[in-house]
Amino acid sequence: xxxxxxxxxxxxxxxxxxxxxxxxxxxxxxxxxxxxxxxxxxxxxxxxxxxxxxxxxxxxxxxxxxxxxxxxxxxxxxxxxxxxxxxxxxxxxxxxxxxxxxxxxxxxxxxxxxxxxxxxxxxxxxxxxxxxxxxxxxxxxxxxxxxxxxxxxxxxxxxxxxxxxxxxxxxxxxxxxxxxxxxxxxxxxxxxxxxxxxxxxxxxxxxxxxxxxxxxxxxxxxxxxxxxxxxxxxxxxxxxxxxxxxxxxxxxxxxxxxxxxxxxxxxxxxxxxxxxxxxxxxxxxxxxxxxxxxxxxxxxxxxxxxxxxxxxxxxxxxxxxxxxxxxxxxxxxxxxxxxxxxxxxxxxxxxxxxxxxxxxxxxxxxxxxxxxxxxxxxxxxxxxxxxxxxxxxxxxxxxxxxxxxxxxxxxxxxxxxxxxxxxxxxxxxxxxxxxxxxxxxxxxxxxxxxxxxxxxxxxxxxxxxxxxxxxxxxxxxxxxxxxxxxxxxxxxxxxxxxxxxxxxxxxxxxxxxxxxxxxxxxxxxxxxxxxxxxxxxxxxxxxxxxxxxxxxxxxxxxxxxxxxx
RNA sequence: UGGGGGAUCGUCUAGUGGUAGGACUACGGACUCUGACUCCGUCAGCGGGGGUUCGAAUCCCUCUCCCCCAGCCA
Numbered sequence: 154x155x156x157x158x159x160x161x162x163x164x165x166x167x168x169x170x171x172x173x174x175x176x177x178x179x180x181x182x183x184x185x186x187x188x189x190x191x192x193x194x195x196x197x198x199x200x201x202x203x204x205x206x207x208x209x210x211x212x213x214x215x216x217x218x219x220x221x222x223x224x225x226x227x228x229x230x231x232x233x234x235x236x237x238x239x240x241x242x243x244x245x246x247x248x249x250x251x252x253x254x255x256x257x258x259x260x261x262x263x264x265x266x267x268x269x270x271x272x273x274x275x276x277x278x279x280x281x282x283x284x285x286x287x288x289x290x291x292x293x294x295x296x297x298x299x300x301x302x303x304x305x306x307x308x309x310x311x312x313x314x315x316x317x318x319x320x321x322x323x324x325x326x327x328x329x330x331x332x333x334x335x336x337x338x339x340x341x342x343x344x345x346x347x348x349x350x351x352x353x354x355x356x357x358x359x360x361x362x363x364x365x366x367x368x369x370x371x372x373x374x375x376x377x378x379x380x381x382x383x384x385x386x387x388x389x390x391x392x393x394x395x396x397x398x399x400x401x402x403x404x405x406x407x408x409x410x411x412x413x414x415x416x417x418x419x420x421x422x423x424x425x426x427x428x429x430x431x432x433x434x435x436x437x438x439x440x441x442x443x444x445x446x447x448x449x450x451x452x453x454x455x456x457x458x459x460x461x462x463x464x465x466x467x468x469x470x471x472x473x474x475x476x477x478x479x480x481x482x483x484x485x486x487x488x489x490x491x492x493x494x495x496x497x498x499x500x501x502x503x504x505x506x507x508x509x510x511x512x513x514x515x516x517x518x519x520x521x522x523x524x525x526x527x528x529x530x531x532x533x534x535x536x537x538x539x540x541x542x543x544x545x546x547x548x549x550x551x552x553x554x555x556x557x558x559x560x561x562x563x564x565x566x567x568x569x570x571x572x573x574x575x576x577x578x579x580x581x582x583x584x585x586x587x588x589x590x591x592x593x594x595x596x597x598x599x600x601x602x603x604x605x606x607x608x609x610x611x612x613x614x615x616x617x618x619x620x621x622x623x624x625x626x627x628x629x630x631x632x633x634x635x636x637x638x639x640x641x642x643x644x645x646x647x648x649x650x651x652x653x654x655x656x657x658x659x660x661x662x663x664x665x666x667x668x669x670x671x672x673x674x675x676x677x678x679x680x681x682x683x684x685x686x687x688x689x690x691x692x693x694x695x696x697x698x699x700x701x702x703x704x705x706x707x708x709x710x711x712x713x714x715x716x717x718x
Numbered sequence: 719u720g721g722g723g724g725a726u727c728g729u730c731u732a733g734u735g736g737u738a739g740g741a742c743u744a745c746g747g748a749c750u751c752u753g754a755c756u757c758c759g760u761c762a763g764c765g766g767g768g769g770u771u772c773g774a775a776u777c778c779c780u781c782u783c784c785c786c787c788a789g790c791c792a
Contacts, residue, residue, distance in 0.1 A: 336721040347790035706753045
């Protein structure tokens, strides 16, 4: 029922605790749930929770439910439910039951009556401002509502009429009767039900009262016989309320809540509120914009489920706050794609090269391995012609030391082909290099004895005649500061990186790539990993760069620039 | 400031009385028809101060810093 997961997963406090409980015979199996509210798309932070929940259940002979926490119809939509199911399934997980908190509305209503009958809940018709004022502050206790000691029969009558629609929205709420002086504010008679005439995406107009998170969540857990309700740290001080409700209600099981720290990553934002703003204000193209940390965005960018799962397992589970560098996620992608991605040649920014001693009109087909470390991935034939394109970055008229690429009079190997020498540099009126005239060394062809001759550099290329023009989209971090949401003096959108998207319309890719299917991925040698975008059309290939290769030269270059070497 | 949490190499994370370990990064080197991959090596840490103990990241006291909570959001 679950996706493959590393059996060598390291111990963390939740796994350790559950293992101990299992050893003690506390549970026959572990049942978990992933409980998103369908009011947005899932992001990489959710992936951490998904992986944790499914892993714990799978490791301890249980299962995981997908439960939509749909208690606030004002913000929830069917399209979000659809996207969430798509994303969880894409990650490789199969939930046992598809559940909805709204499926339990009737049971929850009964539970509320149960509390009322035991004088543990009451109807309060004070307005929100009054209730807020009575709640007290962090340092001062609250004051009790004048309705707090209303007779049970009256509470029951009012609550039944609340449900029946006898009162306008916001006219009254049902509150738990706990302790207005509790140091934990969540215990100061929290709201359990509110009146809200809002069309619910599943229950339609059946209800005009809706349970709050606190009243719905734990009880839903209990109804589903969830053994471990795993959630993030901000719910830690809701746990006494969670436990109070479980203890005072005739629920069929007694789940426990365990909290862990949520995932934070640098140079991005993770809150649903901020992600929603990015989409609604048009800062990105949509929830699946490849720059978004959403699973839909990462998928479109070219991330694989395996890489994301490996990442989640690598970062661990603790209660300490952490900010994971985005590069850690990217490295997991590289590690995954390095072994799986077929190699191809593509030139992002073409520079024309004429091989002056190559016969005009001829094509030589050369064999190119699809993967240098894995012969089983086979090989393909790539065409070489008199005119080719190389990367503009691979030629420098005035090259620094340690520049192993092409320079006037210098030699370089064309990957899978010959060694060439740069004889002439052709410039336009602006002094820009527009063409190189090179000669090739026939004896240095790949596979021939002369191929042993060593040159410092090897560069990629494509045949000008055969290459396919493609659009290539390069992505950089969405924000240009590490913690865009942490700036109290500025709006986070002020830190958007204007360079986060670069579109190259004139890239040239080796023939064959125009027939690429979706979900295929490639390494464009020396450049990075690329995937076809959904915008890909026959005759108009569009590739996204998922991640670059590790670039030691770029680092060296930076060092040279700063005078370190 | 009331309550709830958290502080271990640059980053993430083990270690819960017996030599602080791993991964990533960085740096150096080997290899290389991808400046990739791989391999080898190096640097680097217990928030501060007391105390208990033969011995403390771990136990005790104290201080400091960070995060969360005053929605009829989740």
